[in-house]
Amino acid sequence: MKLIADLHIHLAGTAPCAQIAGQIAEQAAQRGLILAALTDHLPKTSNIHCAWSPADQAVLPETQNGVRFLCGAEADISACGALIAPPQALAGAQLVVAAMHPYCVAPGSRLAHTEAFEAALKSSYTDILAHPMDAPYPFDEERIVALAARLGKPLELNALSERSDLQCRQAQQRLAQLAAQYGAPLVVSSDAQRPEQVGDFGAIPYWLDDLGIAQTLVVNAGASQLAAFLARVRARKREAGIWN
Numbered sequence: 001m002k003l004i005a006d007l008h009i010h011l012a013g014t015a016p017c018a019q020i021a022g023q024i025a026e027q028a029a030q031r032g033l034i035l036a037a038l039t040d041h042l043p044k045t046s047n048i049h050c051a052w053s054p055a056d057q058a059v060l061p062e063t064q065n066g067v068r069f070l071c072g073a074e075a076d077i078s079a080c081g082a083l084i085a086p087p088q089a090l091a092g093a094q095l096v097v098a099a100m101h102p103y104c105v106a107p108g109s110r111l112a113h114t115e116a117f118e119a120a121l122k123s124s125y126t127d128i129l130a131h132p133m134d135a136p137y138p139f140d141e142e143r144i145v146a147l148a149a150r151l152g153k154p155l156e157l158n159a160l161s162e163r164s165d166l167q168c169r170q171a172q173q174r175l176a177q178l179a180a181q182y183g184a185p186l187v188v189s190s191d192a193q194r195p196e197q198v199g200d201f202g203a204i205p206y207w208l209d210d211l212g213i214a215q216t217l218v219v220n221a222g223a224s225q226l227a228a229f230l231a232r233v234r235a236r237k238r239e240a241g242i243w244n
């Protein structure tokens with residue numbers, strides 16, 4: 001499966017903005033991508049990364065080397081499913097990936113994780129549920145996949161999760177098969193922490209093909225479904241009054 005966009009990239013603060021943008025655009029273009037979403041962690045949620053500041057965003061080109069940039073963000077999901085970020089920062093992001101992280105939420109019960117994912121998916125701010133198959137947070141997969149299908153919000157298959165934990169591949173494969181069964185959209189992301197990881201989706205595109213997952217189910221596997229997904233994001237946020 002050929003992927004044309006990377007919708008989960010962390011690089012803010014590693015170099016001046018224009019330099020990072022150049023590195024991302026070069027890497028993305030080499031890998032045949034047409035779009036790269038910068039989704040660094042929002043302020044006050046993590047000491048690992050910082051988000052792009054409005055000043056950074058102002059110098060970020062719309063397109064470079066034929067690669068379009070989206071200025072997004074990654075938001076932490078709290079134990080009760082709220083997104084831990086200032087609403088104005090969430091509203092300012094063109095794409096929000098939401099995820100649970102051990103530095104933020106201690107693992108609880110399967111039911112608690114399920115309810116938290118459910119609430120986060122239902123948030124008008126959330127566009128993608130990021131790395132849900134990370135080990136610390138088991139949940140009722142059918143319930144979340146069914147909800148994602150109903151809301152049309154993609155569940156992420158994360159290359160970094162798979163690189164750090166081989167067992168995660170099995171879990172992500174199970175998620176992909178359930179998504180196919182329920183018609184829930186998927187997205188494959190690098191979660192790049194370095195420029196050279198942009199557009200590196202590891203083995204995921206290959207095993208998606210092996211499993212017979214339809215390319216049309218993966219929002220970043222075709223220009224038409226990518227455009228349709230981004231249009232849905234804009235329309236939903238405009239309707240909720242949270243599109244800047």
Ligand SMILES: [Zn+2]
Binds near residue numbers: 099
């Ligand atoms: Zn994350």
